[in-house]
Amino acid sequence: MAGKAHIEKSFRMLVDDSAGTPRDLSADIVPGSVQGGGIVYDQLDASGISEGVRSYLAGMGDAPISCRFYMNNTPTTGAFTVINAINGDNDGGTLTMQWGEKGNAPTAGDPEFEGEYVAFMQAVDFQNQIAGFNCEFKKVQGAADPAWGTV
Amino acid sequence: MTNRLLLKHVKAYMNEFDVTGDSRMLDSLGGSAAPIPAHNWSEGVRSFVADKILDAGVRNYQAMLNDAAGGLYKELAEGDDIIATLALGEFAAPAVGDLAYIVDGTFMGKVTSFDDRLAMISGDILSRTDIGGDWGRILYDETELVASDNGDSVDDGASSLNGGEFILHILESTAGNYAFKVQDSADGMAWADLVSWVADGSVVGVERVTKVGTIRRYVRLVATRTAGTVTIVSSYIRK
Numbered sequence: 023m024a025g026k027a028h029i030e031k032s033f034r035m036l037v038d039d040s041a042g043t044p045r046d047l048s049a050d051i052v053p054g055s056v057q058g059g060g061i062v063y064d065q066l067d068a069s070g071i072s073e074g075v076r077s078y079l080a081g082m083g084d085a086p087i088s089c090r091f092y093m094n095n096t097p098t099t100g101a102f103t104v105i106n107a108i109n110g111d112n113d114g115g116t117l118t119m120q121w122g123e124k125g126n127a128p129t130a131g132d133p134e135f136e137g138e139y140v141a142f143m144q145a146v147d148f149q150n151q152i153a154g155f156n157c158e159f160k161k162v163q164g165a166a167d168p169a170w171g172t173v
Numbered sequence: 174m175t176n177r178l179l180l181k182h183v184k185a186y187m188n189e190f191d192v193t194g195d196s197r198m199l200d201s202l203g204g205s206a207a208p209i210p211a212h213n214w215s216e217g218v219r220s221f222v223a224d225k226i227l228d229a230g231v232r233n234y235q236a237m238l239n240d241a242a243g244g245l246y247k248e249l250a251e252g253d254d255i256i257a258t259l260a261l262g263e264f265a266a267p268a269v270g271d272l273a274y275i276v277d278g279t280f281m282g283k284v285t286s287f288d289d290r291l292a293m294i295s296g297d298i299l300s301r302t303d304i305g306g307d308w309g310r311i312l313y314d315e316t317e318l319v320a321s322d323n324g325d326s327v328d329d330g331a332s333s334l335n336g337g338e339f340i341l342h343i344l345e346s347t348a349g350n351y352a353f354k355v356q357d358s359a360d361g362m363a364w365a366d367l368v369s370w371v372a373d374g375s376v377v378g379v380e381r382v383t384k385v386g387t388i389r390r391y392v393r394l395v396a397t398r399t400a401g402t403v404t405i406v407s408s409y410i411r412k
Contacts, residue, residue, distance in 0.1 A: 049175055061218055083218045093261075094176040095272045097330060102272075106308060110206035110223035140223055142208055145201030145232065146274070153178035153261060160221040163211040167218040 028133070030054075032122030035089070037141070038115030039098075040107040050094045050101035052154060058087030059119050059135040061167065085137060085161055085168045087117060093146055093153035105157055109143040114162030120173050128173045137161060137168020178272065182262035184315065185234075186342045186406055187255050187298075189377035191315070192245045195236040197293060202259060202274040203306060204228025229306030230276055230299035231257065238285060238292035246283075246294050253280045255298050256379045258340055258408040260311050268314050269325040273408045275340060276306030277381060309410035312339065313394040317404045318351065318374075324394040326361050335412040336385040341370045341405060348401035349374030355382075355409070357389040367392070374403040 030053060036044040064081030094100035108115060117139040122128035139159040146155045161168060184193045205228065208221040240247045249255065259274045260267035267273070281297040300306045313324045339355050351374035356364040367388065372380045394407050 082212070082214075082216065085218045092175075093178050093272075095178075096176045100176060110225055110227070112222045112225075140208070140221060142205050142223065145204045145228070147201045148180040148199070151180040153180070158205075158208075160208050161218050163220040163222050165220065167216070 027124050028121040029125060030056075031125045032128065034118075034120045034122065034128055036116075036118040036120070037104060038108070038117070039104045040111070042115060044116065044118065045099055045104045047091065047101045047104060050092045052090040052092060055088075055090035055156075057089065058085070058159070060170070061085045083167070087119070087139065087159040088157065090149075090154055090156045093155060102155070105141055105143050105155075108141045110140070112140055112163070114138045114140045114165065117159055130173055132173045134171045134173050135168060136171060138165035139168075176263060178261045178263065182265060182267065184260045184262070184267050184406075186258045186260070186315075186344070187245070187249060188257075188379045189342060189344055190243060190245065190248055191344055191406075192236060195239045195245045197235045197237060197288065199231055199235060200233035202231055203308065204230070230278055230297060231259065231274070231306070232297050233295055234298060235288070235293055235295040238294050249280055251280060251283045251296070254278075254301065255280050256340055256342075256381055257298055258311075258342065258406065260314070260406070260408065266314070267311050269311055270327045271311045271314075273309050273311050274306065275309050275338070275408050275410055276300055277302045277338075278306065307410045307412075309338075309408055311407070312355070312392065312409045313405060313407040315344070315404065315406040317345070317402060318396055318398065319402050321398045322396045324396070326358070326391045326393045328361065328391055329411060330390065332359070332387060332389045333411045334387055336383065337388050337409055337411045339368055339370075339382050339384065339407065339409045341372060341380050341382075341407050343372055343374055343377050343379070343403055343405050345404035346374055346377055346401065347403075349403035350399040350401055351403055352397040352399075353405070353407075354395050355384075356393055356395055358391040358393075359389045361391040364393070374401065374405070
């Protein structure tokens, strides 16, 4: 059975700007920097002293997303323009991660992870002499849990 | 080509000094609000709120130890108040409208070291006023003025209601006598005075003026010459 190859070139990240319009920031993401997509649950050791094998229960989860952006201040669409405007906004916005296949843009049926997030833009620096910034996204208070779906 | 900002196109102005020639590296500009866990015990995924307190300033700014006149080591001391503009050019030297990081802060300490056997100084410039540090734009790029000038307009896309801060660095003066002001406009054609600086170009220095309230979509710097020659650069922040 043929498998699917979801390579980095096919990845897209859409972030709501301050007006709630989704903006594709993928062209400004530094390769290799994306971390996230999915929920990681706390591993609660529920073993009893007489058990031969430890047993675990899933506790509360985390769904952080982070990446590094080049500092693109193009009006309206540049990563710095979009993220700086929503930095620390506790109303949050929709963040969507999509994984296309084999170098192609995501299409219907491809995996998608989406939720409501607050952006925490980090200080700008000059790695490899190019201005950029790391950004962490964390789930908005009171929002539904982020979830997997399809494009 | 997609916009990319390179370190080699950054110009650093601190008070009345262009310290670009001494500048070597910096760790970071600005900072982030901190996340506060805000979930209850029944949530499936932890949620957070931002504490809305930004860390502002220039961290670990590093420069060559230059004790010549005009050099950062000679002219700026630990504890000095510094109004700094770091202008980020787009594939070239900074120009009107380009991004700038602006901080009204204190030079927190001067540490000497050797970087590959070259004597260096380094320190943080951290915000000391309500302006803190923030991202803004170049209002007027570094220019030697020999005549009156209406600067190029900067289009911020829309008017704003929360005022702003306007910085004027006077880098050189030869018997300068000028009036400097900021004008705004709704359409880039009909202009009105917004704020003026007290500084008249007779001496080098730096000045910050605050505008409260509405700033219309377009802004520009206007310099009116009475006498002499000055070199200036200006930046601003919309709040």
